[in-house]
Amino acid sequence: MNDSFEEKLRAMSPGALPESLRQRLSEPPLSRAASNGKVMRIAFGLAAAACVTFVISRFSPPSTSLPPGASVPSFAADREQRVTGLRSLAVVTDESNQRWKLVEVNWVEEQTLVSATQPLTVQLQNHRRAVVPVAIHFD
């Protein structure tokens, strides 16, 4: 049975929530289905963009912007894309209180041309990067 001392302690109100936390908790968390749908849409978009980029870079014909009268060169050529690094940048909260990790993706596009008669290879590398949001879930 509680005595008056315990009741006096219980009557003390814990400190108020800071305004920043109050705002973060102003809405209930998104339902998992809704947030998963959002992630799926973003993931699908990114995957589609990556596929399109890959297909274009892999199968596009060589440049035809040659000087007039020049013959079209014929090389053994190869184009390749590979991811070279992932780096976590920050965790941010969107308007629906969903937390996202922003990840920097670095990749390199390589174009290789091989001489048919000489032991000579020319390789061009384009280093690229992009920031990709990844949803954070608490399971």
Add this chain to the structure above:
Amino acid sequence: MASHPNSDPWQLWITERGQSFLLYARQHTRCEEDACDVVQEALTESWHRCGGKIPDPALVFATIRRRAIDQGRSMDSRIRRDTRHVGQAEVWFQPDFSAADTHLVVTEALRKLPESLRETVTLRLWGDLSFPEISEITRVPVATATSRYRLAIERLRETLGPVFS
């Protein structure tokens, strides 16, 4: 932004319970930012575990405890611990201006309790949890939770008795 259909019950629940969640989180984390992060993460996790409904407070307290322990082990938290003075500046209770510095005295008396006693008395008095619920969260027998609470009250009475008399 469109209002969520459960906004009002959620807001009422946060208003009613949020302070005790944060009080508990503050006692298990090393700075105010960590406490706020742990509360938000624990509420989100508990909400999902309850299928998008307002969770049982005992589940939230248990989740806060586990997440605070996990966070304390992380590298980020260690870095922050090294660069910040821990948990001294927060106000654990609302000031009662009619009672001068009572809230500061109570905060200090709680800080001086061993962690196991402080945790038990916090969950009981300001978390409104039963002893079986407390024993499950703190992973001790119910009898131990009860005796810890009694011991904590006695120690607080020795320190705070004159303040409340």
